[in-house]
Amino acid sequence: MDIELRGAGGEPVDLLRTFVSHGVADLPPLFVDARRPSLTVTLRLRRSVRTVVVAPGREGFAVVTVKRSEPPAEMRGEIEREIRRVLRLDEDLSEFYGMAADDPMLSWVTRGAGRLIRSQSVFEETVKTVCTTNCAWSATEKMVGALVEHLGTRAPGAPASGAAGRAFPTARAMADAGEEFYRAVAKAGYRGAYLRALAEGVAAGDTDLEELDRDASPALPDDEVERRLLRLPGVGPYAAAHVMMMLGRYSRLVLDSWTRPKVASLLGRDTVPDAEIRGRFQPYGRYAGLAFWLFLTRDWVDEEGSA
């Protein structure tokens, strides 16, 4: 099926920029192949699990194909909705583009950058973010890979082993996995207890993460969303800002051991105080975090458009 690459405000969408918009776009159950280019994702649907490939189609469109089986009509509708969510196509970035157009550092984004690949659920976003804390990216890949490989449901056509072809695990599946799994298989270290507690809270219905999405609760203020996220085990200021960015709530800047040196290097300095960084992007208001992220990741795709 075809999906038109057009934002909710009619703004352009650069599909390759979207594919390489964020490192989490390449954590299972998402796989980016920047060469082809394509995005493969295994989706949990209401009544099944399917692996879907998104690639450039005819001019202005993405083409979505479902692996193995041609899905029935109602499933196709569901898949299209989920892909639109993952690609963030229903977000209106035209106001942000209006601001960026007058900024020499960011005017380039108006060609279609700014849609950060999103996971299927806020729960998934939160788990992945906790898995990025206080460790190298290789450790994050190890942890998330193990969760999907060992706890995720297989889609038709999934390889016998590995994370490919499996959906992100449900909160229940993660809550039921024992301490030993998090220690010996996922190599999550002290995060294991956080992940289990987080999953148990969601599975038991005590924690509702999905309502924190900007689409789900546009009236919920960012301050309140941040307060709720900070109550979660393993979620501090960095993780809260990061999850919020993935929820389309860009008021916070993601400040961590990767972004701080990166912004300093781009400004040709040794270090830059957090307050100064915030000050520089403050004019973008509720898009400050997105402006900051795009400023940092401009070099992820070169001018010719290859990653």
Added chain:
DNA sequence: CGTCCAGGTCTAC
């Protein structure tokens, strides 16, 4: 082989 530290957070002052 020991120390440091990666896309930090928690607890105890």
Added chain:
DNA sequence: GGTAGACCTGGACGC
């Protein structure tokens, strides 16, 4: 409310 110290893990460093 603000700040040390501990914390799993493993790859990168210095010695």
